[in-house]
Amino acid sequence: xxxxxxxxxxxxxxxxxxxxxxxxxxxxxxxxxxxxxxxxxxxxxxxxxxxxxxxxxxxxxxxxxxxxxxxxxxxxxxxxxxxxxxxxxxxxxxxxxxxxxxxxxxxxxxxxxxxxxxxxxxxxxxxxxxxxxxxxxxxxxxxxxxxxxxxxxxxxxxx
Numbered sequence: 001x002x003x004x005x006x007x008x009x010x011x012x013x014x015x016x017x018x019x020x021x022x023x024x025x026x027x028x029x030x031x032x033x034x035x036x037x038x039x040x041x042x043x044x045x046x047x048x049x050x051x052x053x054x055x056x057x058x059x060x061x062x063x064x065x066x067x068x069x070x071x072x073x074x075x076x077x078x079x080x081x082x083x084x085x086x087x088x089x090x091x092x093x094x095x096x097x098x099x100x101x102x103x104x105x106x107x108x109x110x111x112x113x114x115x116x117x118x119x120x121x122x123x124x125x126x127x128x129x130x131x132x133x134x135x136x137x138x139x140x141x142x143x144x145x146x147x148x149x150x151x152x153x154x155x156x157x158x159x
Contacts, residue, residue, distance in 0.1 A: 028076070028142035031063050033135075042135060044080075046111070052080055052135040060090065060130035065141050070122045072144040075099070076115045080135035092128040093118040111137070117144055 032049055034041045039053035039061060055061045067073065079089045081103050091099040091114060099116025114129070130136045 028074070028140035029065075030138050030140050031065065032138050033061050033063075036061060036063065047078070047080070047137045049138075052137045054135045055130075055132065058132040060092075060128045060132070060134075061136045062126050062128045063139055065120070065125050065127055065139075067120050067122060067125060067141075067143075069143075070120070072117055073120050074115065074117050074142050074144050075127060075139060076113060077129040077139045078111060078113050078137040079103075079130050080137065081110045081112065081133070082135065087131065087133050089114050089130055089134055090128070091116045091118075093120060094126055095128075 030048075032051075033039060033053035034049060034051040036053060039055055041051050041053055043051055053061060075091055075093070075098070077089075077091060081087060081089075087103050089101050089103055089112060090097055096118075098118035099114060101112060101114045103110070103112050127139060127141070129139060
């Protein structure tokens with residue numbers, strides 16, 4: 001009985017080590033918040049393009065992003081907190097919250113990077129980040145890589 005259990009465990013280990021997920025990474029597309037209509041642009045050399053944007057909309061700043069295929073995408077945003085309080089920076093795709101970060105009160109003028117992954121449909125999608133209390137520098141969007149499985153040719157349970 002002990003030998004069969006050991007052989008089964010060894011087969012399971014062989015199977016687990018035979019599968020390795022790998023993927024190819026593509027460069028993300030960057031969307032600058034200061035390029036959006038209706039945003040209040042603030043000059044600041046510490047941010048990409050030397051600017052960031054603020055909004056009067058309590059839900060945050062909304063980007064329109066066009067994707068070529070329905071898939072899961074990785075979304076990253078850099079936000080600026082200009083207060084000494086806790087605040088939540090959210091990422092929503094097509095009205096659905098997909099990620100958030102509770103930012104801690106470090107000091108005035110703290111920046112944070114918030115990331116999430118979400119399924120987006122082919123064509124235009126709306127990505128909303130932040131809230132009325134924060135500034136937004138940019139978002140990046142890139143297709144989440146599909147795993148590529150490399151499976152060995154050795155049988156898992158040989159006869």
